[in-house]
Amino acid sequence: MAVSQVLADGIGLTTTKAPYIEQAVANGEMYITQPYELYSAENHDTWQRLYARMQGLWQRHANRRFLDGLDTLCFEATKVPRLEDVNRFMAPRTGFRAKAVSGFVPAFNFFDCLSRREFPTTITIRDGQSLDYLPEPDIFHDIAGHVPMHTDPAFAETLVRFGACAHLAAEMVSGMTDRAEQRRRLSSIQNALQRYFWFTVEFGLMRGGTHDDITVYGSGLLSSYGEIVHSVTSDSVQRYPLQLEWVINQHFEIDHYQPLLFIVDDFEQLYEQVGTLEAWMKAGKLDNVTPGWRDMSEADVDSFLAASTEGRILL
Numbered sequence: 242m243a244v245s246q247v248l249a250d251g252i253g254l255t256t257t258k259a260p261y262i263e264q265a266v267a268n269g270e271m272y273i274t275q276p277y278e279l280y281s282a283e284n285h286d287t288w289q290r291l292y293a294r295m296q297g298l299w300q301r302h303a304n305r306r307f308l309d310g311l312d313t314l315c316f317e318a319t320k321v322p323r324l325e326d327v328n329r330f331m332a333p334r335t336g337f338r339a340k341a342v343s344g345f346v347p348a349f350n351f352f353d354c355l356s357r358r359e360f361p362t363t364i365t366i367r368d369g370q371s372l373d374y375l376p377e378p379d380i381f382h383d384i385a386g387h388v389p390m391h392t393d394p395a396f397a398e399t400l401v402r403f404g405a406c407a408h409l410a411a412e413m414v415s416g417m418t419d420r421a422e423q424r425r426r427l428s429s430i431q432n433a434l435q436r437y438f439w440f441t442v443e444f445g446l447m448r449g450g451t452h453d454d455i456t457v458y459g460s461g462l463l464s465s466y467g468e469i470v471h472s473v474t475s476d477s478v479q480r481y482p483l484q485l486e487w488v489i490n491q492h493f494e495i496d497h498y499q500p501l502l503f504i505v506d507d508f509e510q511l512y513e514q515v516g517t518l519e520a521w522m523k524a525g526k527l528d529n530v531t532p533g534w535r536d537m538s539e540a541d542v543d544s545f546l547a548a549s550t551e552g553r554i555l556l
């Protein structure tokens with residue numbers, strides 16, 4: 242659909258309702274541009290309301306590095322951010338850039354982007370009628386929840402090192418002739434990597450701060466009006482120091498508040514733990530982690546296999 246047609250219809254870029262995105266997916270376009278003129282007045286109003294209601298919660302519960310990142314990025318409170326503006330402020334700090342995508346990015350491609358200091362970023366925004374309903378990640382989660390953390394050098398280096406683990410995984414299975422075993426092994430490794438990402442980048446807590454001496458750095462919490470408070474104050478949440486053995490074997494569910502969260506001391510510890518993850522992968526310790534609620538999809542496995550056969554592994 243032509244941009245002029247979409248503009249004439251006034252449809253906007255609302256999650257699951259954007260013809261521009263549907264067309265990109267139909268064309269097989271994973272990496273796209275942000276057609277900024279397509280955002281409707283309602284889309285901008287949704288951003289404004291989401292951003293305004295998080296301000297006090299961020300000041301109370303967010304990690305200091307996140308708040309510093311917000312200052313660096315200079316988001317406009319009243320409009321959906323332009324990715325090029327975000328990148329103009331972010332790239333000089335850590336080299337990271339937000340990269341617009343049409344939706345689902347297979348696991349290998351996602352990790353590969355991180356290793357190149359690119360962050361796959363959704364450009365649609367949730368329906369303003371229900372601010373707390375999120376059928377899939379949107380630009381508020383990706384830009385307001387994730388991206389401020391990418392301005393911190395230690396956190397950025399952790400993401401890059403973590404992304405490189407995907408290349409190691411693809412390389413490790415590239416010579417295997419038993420296809421069934423190759424898929425099983427990849428699925429186990431990816432489960433371990435996904436869990437690490439989930440319990441740190443998405444839902445991580447850090448020691449320090451004023452509320453029970455814990456602050457929030459995980460983007461899933463930082464972009465959630467209800468869960469950010471719940472994560473640090475509720476007695477029903479189990480909070481433990483990060484233990485890698487536990488994290489890689491702990492399955493998670495995505496459709497309710499997290500009952501189990503892990504606490505790190507600092508981002509240097511997070512970086513070191515990725516080094517341990519790498520070492521364990523090389524030693525075969527990630528080949529038999531416990532199965533999960535969401536095991537690796539066929540598309541995710543295929544993305545690793547495609548990388549290993551097309552010679553896209555960078556080690």
Ligand SMILES: [Fe+2]
Pocket residue numbers: 378382383387443460461
């Ligand atoms: Fe996320």
